[in-house]
Amino acid sequence: MSAPRKLPRWAELGLLPLVNLLAALILSGVVVKILGESPWAACKLMLAGSLGTQDGIGYTLYYATNFMFTGLAVAVAYHAGLFNIGGEGQAYIGGLGSGLVALWLGDRAPFAVVLPCAILGSASFGAAWAFIPAWLQARRGSHIVITTIMFNFIGAALMTYLLVNVLIKPGQQSPETREFGAGAFMPLASDVLAKVGITFAATPLNFAFVLALLAAVLVWVLVWRTRWGYAIRVAGQNQSAAVYAGISPPRIIVQAMLLSGALAGCLGLNELLGAQHRILIDCPGGAGFVGIAVALMGRNHPVGIFLAAVLFGALAQGGSQLSFDMPKINRDMVVVIQGLVILFCGALENMFRVPLAAMLSPFAKKQKPAA
Amino acid sequence: MALRYFPMTLPRSFRAIAALIGLSAGVRAAEFSPAIVYDMGGKFDRSFNQSAYNGAEKFKKDTGIAYREFEVTNAAQREQAFTQFARRGATIIVGTGFTQASAIEKVAKQFPNVKFAIIDAVVDLPNVLSINFREQESSFLCGMAAALVSKTGKIGFVGGMDIPLIRKFGLGYAEGAKYVNSSMEVFQNMTGTTPAAWNDPTKGAELAKSQFGRGADVVFHAAGGTGLGVMQAAKDAGLLSIGCDSNQNYIHPGSVLTSAVKRVDNAVYKVFTDAKNGTWKGGQIYLGLAEQGVDFALDENNRKLITPEIEAKLDAAKADIIAGKIKVTEYKAQ
Numbered sequence: 102m103s104a105p106r107k108l109p110r111w112a113e114l115g116l117l118p119l120v121n122l123l124a125a126l127i128l129s130g131v132v133v134k135i136l137g138e139s140p141w142a143a144c145k146l147m148l149a150g151s152l153g154t155q156d157g158i159g160y161t162l163y164y165a166t167n168f169m170f171t172g173l174a175v176a177v178a179y180h181a182g183l184f185n186i187g188g189e190g191q192a193y194i195g196g197l198g199s200g201l202v203a204l205w206l207g208d209r210a211p212f213a214v215v216l217p218c219a220i221l222g223s224a225s226f227g228a229a230w231a232f233i234p235a236w237l238q239a240r241r242g243s244h245i246v247i248t249t250i251m252f253n254f255i256g257a258a259l260m261t262y263l264l265v266n267v268l269i270k271p272g273q274q275s276p277e278t279r280e281f282g283a284g285a286f287m288p289l290a291s292d293v294l295a296k297v298g299i300t301f302a303a304t305p306l307n308f309a310f311v312l313a314l315l316a317a318v319l320v321w322v323l324v325w326r327t328r329w330g331y332a333i334r335v336a337g338q339n340q341s342a343a344v345y346a347g348i349s350p351p352r353i354i355v356q357a358m359l360l361s362g363a364l365a366g367c368l369g370l371n372e373l374l375g376a377q378h379r380i381l382i383d384c385p386g387g388a389g390f391v392g393i394a395v396a397l398m399g400r401n402h403p404v405g406i407f408l409a410a411v412l413f414g415a416l417a418q419g420g421s422q423l424s425f426d427m428p429k430i431n432r433d434m435v436v437v438i439q440g441l442v443i444l445f446c447g448a449l450e451n452m453f454r455v456p457l458a459a460m461l462s463p464f465a466k467k468q469k470p471a472a
Numbered sequence: 473m474a475l476r477y478f479p480m481t482l483p484r485s486f487r488a489i490a491a492l493i494g495l496s497a498g499v500r501a502a503e504f505s506p507a508i509v510y511d512m513g514g515k516f517d518r519s520f521n522q523s524a525y526n527g528a529e530k531f532k533k534d535t536g537i538a539y540r541e542f543e544v545t546n547a548a549q550r551e552q553a554f555t556q557f558a559r560r561g562a563t564i565i566v567g568t569g570f571t572q573a574s575a576i577e578k579v580a581k582q583f584p585n586v587k588f589a590i591i592d593a594v595v596d597l598p599n600v601l602s603i604n605f606r607e608q609e610s611s612f613l614c615g616m617a618a619a620l621v622s623k624t625g626k627i628g629f630v631g632g633m634d635i636p637l638i639r640k641f642g643l644g645y646a647e648g649a650k651y652v653n654s655s656m657e658v659f660q661n662m663t664g665t666t667p668a669a670w671n672d673p674t675k676g677a678e679l680a681k682s683q684f685g686r687g688a689d690v691v692f693h694a695a696g697g698t699g700l701g702v703m704q705a706a707k708d709a710g711l712l713s714i715g716c717d718s719n720q721n722y723i724h725p726g727s728v729l730t731s732a733v734k735r736v737d738n739a740v741y742k743v744f745t746d747a748k749n750g751t752w753k754g755g756q757i758y759l760g761l762a763e764q765g766v767d768f769a770l771d772e773n774n775r776k777l778i779t780p781e782i783e784a785k786l787d788a789a790k791a792d793i794i795a796g797k798i799k800v801t802e803y804k805a806q
Binding site for chain 1: 514540541542543545546547548549551552553556570571573574592593594633634635636637664665666667804
């Protein structure tokens with residue numbers, strides 16, 4: 102561990118992120134105060150707007166679904182020692198995959214048939230988009246950070262070309278396809294819950310949320326409970342040791358990136374099949390980049406990623422409520438608050454670690470020192 | 473039982489809800505409450521969205537009626553914003569930009585008693601007014617102006633994102649230039665393929681410089697915030713630029729030849745006013761030169777650049793377009 106001083110596990114996983122979050126919120130409060138609004142009222146609005154109403158919860162979890170897919174994508178690559186910044190592009194192209202399936206099958210097949218095909222479509226397109234940078238890294242040593250960033254732009258260019266020239270619904274300005282057939286609509290949470298007699302506000306929260314949870318479980322099993330996952334982690338931490346153990350790092354790089362791209366690609370299931378019901382321009386909307394912060398904050402562990410994704414979902418939803426009700430706090434201010442959270446939880450996490458460890462040391466002494 | 477608290481809590485919570493949806497004193501049952509949803513560019517893009525903002529501000533100044541607003545940052549927020557405004561008792565909700573079309577279509581069906589208006593797209597519902605501009609007509613005049621002042625016989629166009637709407641500007645501009653001089657060379661560049669292309673002045677400046685390097689001496693932008701970089705590059709090079717959407721002649725007086733003005737402000741103002749007076753009607757309207765929805769801008773900032781001869785030629789062409797003698801092609805997505 103590179104940490105200056107070791108914290109007890111509960112403090113490392115629970116207390117430290119909480120302290121970081123609190124510090125970010127206090128600083129945001131100061132900015133809100135400077136803008137002439139009450140920080141207390143703003144905080145209440147954000148909380149109530151994101152987690153206090155059915156509407157808010159629905160939108161929060163809907164955003165969280167996107168962030169979980171992209172966060173898991175970053176985490177899988179990270180365990181293999183790769184920094185996948187291409188989540189945005191992989192999600193975009195993955196969206197194309199699920200969207201094409203939905204356009205093709207939506208009118209002529211029931212949802213039960215469309216769903217597996219759409220999952221296959223989004224995962225394979227996302228994986229294919231991650232394959233090229235992965236191959237370049239594995240065989241040519243081209244740095245994955247650079248190539249994945251560049252592939253975001255290539256992906257965007259390709260999608261713009263397709264949407265403006267090929268897939269666009271004729272006779273309209275907006276570069277988007279026609280609406281999918283009803284067979285390709287993800288069941289909405291409000292509709293599903295209505296069937297069992299619970300009324301829930303109409304929000305874009307849909308079945309893809311369950312798929313994201315399943316993906317999190319899948320990642321946990323794959324990375325921590327299989328030989329392949331072990332190979333990934335070994336190759337990620339020490340390539341020489343991996344070679345010595347008979348693991349081929351280039352092969353691991355490609356495999357890990359394929360899984361990473363497939364996970365990012367599944368964003369289309371939530372965004373397109375779940376909410377927009379058409380392929381439209383810039384459908385990931387930055388979720389690929391938020392995924393990096395989510396993975397960092399969630400310590401690259403599925404449970405942590407789930408919690409961080411919900412937090413970022415709440416920030417996105419609460420933030421939009423904030424700018425809705427407090428005109429002085431515009432959308433740029435919301436980005437500042439989100440940025441502060443990332444700064445404190447990601448970049449500055451060691452700032453509070455030392456004082457916290459000092460404060461907790463009387464308790465730590467009673468424990469058996471770690472070997 | 474909790475029931476006995478009801479008489480006490482109900483009026484209070486009711487008042488809170490009433491205040492929330494803007495009923496405040498509660499004398500009039502349904503107060504007029506307009507709202508506007510800006511698109512990704514943001515309301516201070518000095519261009520399209522800002523023009524809408526100016527219209528809304530003018531309405532507020534003239535009538536004293538406050539309006540509510542929201543700036544969209546991602547696709548899901550569009551529907552959310554319209555639903556929230558509708559739910560909180562907005563009388564009329566304006567959406568700026570074609571990207572809002574699908575959200576308005578969905579929400580307008582759910583709230584048939586709320587009035588909607590969309591700019592730059594068509595939503596075919598009885599409670600939606602679709603306002604479209606014939607940008608190709610003002611672009612045509614700007615292309616003519618550029619060709620008339622160009623000394624090199626080469627002019628440029630910098631678009632924002634490569635979408636049909638922007639191709640419409642580019643096509644009209646090139647036609648206008650060729651109308652003056654059929655051997656005119658028109659360079660066309662798009663800034664990018666992501667929405668970031670609307671707000672990338674650095675790249676706008678680079679594209680303009682590269683067009684100047686190839687010999688262009690006038691460059692027209694239809695690129696939102698990116699255009700500010702285009703105009704700056706023209707000023708730095710001592711050449712000319714043409715503004716877009718809002719009247720941008722004031723940004724660099726003496727370097728901005730003219731602006732292809734799109735009166736989004738008037739459209740927003742008129743929609744709000746009609747809704748207030750009860751004369752609002754759904755349907756589709758198209759605003760071109762004839763309706764004064766689009767025009768080229770002439771003021772004290774560019775008076776010296778547009779000589780009386782040029783002005784006369786532009787006015788003649790304008791009359792011909794209105795009369796239908798000149799047909800400007802409208803770019804249509806296939």
